[in-house]
Amino acid sequence: xxxxxxxxxxxxxxxxxxxxxxxxxxxxxxxxxxxxxxxxxxxxxxxxxxxxxxxxxxxxxxxxxxxxxxxxxxxxxxxxxxxxxxxxxxxxxxxxxxxxxxxxxxxxxxxxxxxxxxxxxxxxxxxxxxxxxxxxxxxxxxxxxxxxxxxxxxxxxxxxxxxxxxxxxxxxxxxxxxxxxxxxxxxxxxxxxxxxxxxxxxxxxxxxx
Amino acid sequence: xxxxxxxxxxxxxxxxxxxxxxxxxxxxxxxxxxxxxxxxxxxxxxxxxxxxxxxxxxxxxxxxxxxxxxxxxxxxxxxxxxxxxxxxxxxxxxxxxxxxxxxxxxxxxxxxxxxxxxxxxxxxxxxxxxxxxxxxxxxxxxxxxxxxxxxxxxxxxxxxxxxxxxxxxxxxxxxxxxxxxxxxxxxxxxxxxxxxxxxxxxxxxxxxxxxxxxxxxxxxxxxxxxxxxxxxxxxxxxxxxxxxxxxxxxxxxxxxxxxxxxxxxxxxxxxxxxxxxxxxxxxxxxxxxxxxxxxxxxxxxxxxxxxxxxxxxxxxxxxxxxxxxxxxxxxxxxxxxxxxxxxxxxxxxxxxxxxxxxxxxxxxxxxxxxxxxxxxxxxxxxxxxxxxxxxxxxxxxxxxxxxxxxxxxxxxxxxxxxxxxxxxxxxxxxxxxxxxxxxxxxxxxxxxxxxxxxxxxxxxxxxxxxxxxxxxxxxxxxxx
Numbered sequence: 001x002x003x004x005x006x007x008x009x010x011x012x013x014x015x016x017x018x019x020x021x022x023x024x025x026x027x028x029x030x031x032x033x034x035x036x037x038x039x040x041x042x043x044x045x046x047x048x049x050x051x052x053x054x055x056x057x058x059x060x061x062x063x064x065x066x067x068x069x070x071x072x073x074x075x076x077x078x079x080x081x082x083x084x085x086x087x088x089x090x091x092x093x094x095x096x097x098x099x100x101x102x103x104x105x106x107x108x109x110x111x112x113x114x115x116x117x118x119x120x121x122x123x124x125x126x127x128x129x130x131x132x133x134x135x136x137x138x139x140x141x142x143x144x145x146x147x148x149x150x151x152x153x154x155x156x157x158x159x160x161x162x163x164x165x166x167x168x169x170x171x172x173x174x175x176x177x178x179x180x181x182x183x184x185x186x187x188x189x190x191x192x193x194x195x196x197x198x199x200x201x202x203x204x205x206x207x208x209x
Numbered sequence: 210x211x212x213x214x215x216x217x218x219x220x221x222x223x224x225x226x227x228x229x230x231x232x233x234x235x236x237x238x239x240x241x242x243x244x245x246x247x248x249x250x251x252x253x254x255x256x257x258x259x260x261x262x263x264x265x266x267x268x269x270x271x272x273x274x275x276x277x278x279x280x281x282x283x284x285x286x287x288x289x290x291x292x293x294x295x296x297x298x299x300x301x302x303x304x305x306x307x308x309x310x311x312x313x314x315x316x317x318x319x320x321x322x323x324x325x326x327x328x329x330x331x332x333x334x335x336x337x338x339x340x341x342x343x344x345x346x347x348x349x350x351x352x353x354x355x356x357x358x359x360x361x362x363x364x365x366x367x368x369x370x371x372x373x374x375x376x377x378x379x380x381x382x383x384x385x386x387x388x389x390x391x392x393x394x395x396x397x398x399x400x401x402x403x404x405x406x407x408x409x410x411x412x413x414x415x416x417x418x419x420x421x422x423x424x425x426x427x428x429x430x431x432x433x434x435x436x437x438x439x440x441x442x443x444x445x446x447x448x449x450x451x452x453x454x455x456x457x458x459x460x461x462x463x464x465x466x467x468x469x470x471x472x473x474x475x476x477x478x479x480x481x482x483x484x485x486x487x488x489x490x491x492x493x494x495x496x497x498x499x500x501x502x503x504x505x506x507x508x509x510x511x512x513x514x515x516x517x518x519x520x521x522x523x524x525x526x527x528x529x530x531x532x533x534x535x536x537x538x539x540x541x542x543x544x545x546x547x548x549x550x551x552x553x554x555x556x557x558x559x560x561x562x563x564x565x566x567x568x569x570x571x572x573x574x575x576x577x578x579x580x581x582x583x584x585x586x587x588x589x590x591x592x593x594x595x596x597x598x599x600x601x602x603x604x605x606x607x608x609x610x611x612x613x614x615x616x617x618x619x620x621x622x623x624x625x626x627x628x629x630x631x632x633x634x635x636x637x638x639x640x641x642x643x644x645x646x647x648x649x650x651x652x653x654x655x656x657x658x659x660x661x662x663x664x665x666x667x668x669x670x671x672x673x674x675x676x677x678x679x680x681x682x683x684x685x686x687x688x689x
Contacts, residue, residue, distance in 0.1 A: 152275055154212075154274070155273070155274035155277050155278055155338065156277070156337055156338065156341060158226075159329060159338070159341040159342070159345060160341065162226060162322065162325065162326075162345055163341065163344055163345050163348060165230070165322075166319070166322050166345065166348045166349050166352070167348060169233070169315055169318070169319065169322075169352070170319075170348065170349075170351070170352035172315075173313070173315045173319075173352055173356070173358075174352065174355060174358050174367075
């Protein structure tokens, strides 16, 4: 019951925020709605028992991708008045394409052979008790992935690491420049300036004469 | 097999990966002043890897990591050539990079990492390891293409290569996912098993078309060749020399292993595709190169054409065909490295020259270079006593034996057309009024490489062709 309620709340939130991503005028708001859509989707994943995917979605998409989007949107000065110019002249062909897609969708839906309940049962047999109720003592999602990732798939895991290393080298090689004349702080040098520094105990109200 | 024993078979890759990381750390601490030493150390590392491949312990053919990685005669043959080509590419770059003030310690490290990716490709026997090998290699190559980051042409080349490479990876992955969907497995052996039992393999073949498209991009075969001339022209010349040799061999080895071990059951479906790609590549190589004035662009079209000839052997699909591909590619790599050594020697005050017109009358200004280049051009064209002729000979014979006579005939016609533009350069060099002379002081590496390559093409390989065919035959036999 609670799970069903949670599902409807998350699903409605996901669809609504998805709609707002394309409907809101301000691109910053769009990105914020996108984050909300990601979080709702993560909630749906949790309900399906895929807690690892849910966390991945939060960490990778909300934590990194959406922030990057926000960065780009704020840094680029997008002129919406200019973007909307020519909207009317492109409207006829746009409407035509939209109409064609709608007709196609209708045709697809009408020829769709919906399977009967018996066929559905055959294709998706009812899950056994072991499949529906996760074994509380068995490995959870993350443990299960960890168990094979570092054993059966260690080869791929290591190559993926090398690919990321190459990407990192590439980013540094292609963009990093050593700038001349930058004054950086050198704590060791500062600490060794003992001879040039004189510590003076100044009394209150007298100042340094 | 336990992990410790498994790793003994993967020594070459382990050495390259660990060595590349150690060199990277050394490079970061020592700074770019030490880039020369890092280069030399990388060459030593690659030579050590060659030794590890040749003196591998235990049985010859072994499958590791649940069938993701295979060490056999085929992979050994491919890895030796890939590592040697990469080592020579590093040696050839030193002087150029120092002259252009590009001598940075990451350069040799990236070539070593690319070699690592290529050796993963040569050993891949699973769709996942196939893709990851390709990405390891490609990512390093994208960076190398735009290594001269202050040059607009170099960055443009890198960006073009990256965007089109990403597109081709997408197609490859789409094909791989379809194949997985229709067969239920990603391992080549499993796919072969399912394909042999299934009555209808239409879905598998559709996936295969996308997979072949992605692989054809990596070997730059037409109609997926568009990136090649621009990338070759824009990238720094030693990088182009590297691109034209080792990665081509690795991609071709992967192409051959994928098609002959995972889908031998549906050869009647993929043979026409490979044959059409071969014909298109030979045609593009033969006709587009005629109008080129830039020698790097000419070499790009030449390499497209050569991939077409090599694919004829793959279209045959037999053990003989595979061994002819290996022979062809080995000869191609050797002569391409030599040709690029010559291009790197076309240096006047103020940098490299790249126009074919600059070669005019070379016999009067620089006789040794003219002789080397003439031998190499004859070999590229496939004129009889040179090794290039034998490469084509074996490929065409494999096609005839597999009842693909029409393909062999088209191949002969295309090589006749392409002989025109190679011999045109020879004509320029021997019978035209001389252009200003090139600088004589080009360093020992380029001279030795160019002489060595020319000597291999004629007469060394002409005499020792039997040895090469035996090695390639053994390597090909391990796939069947």
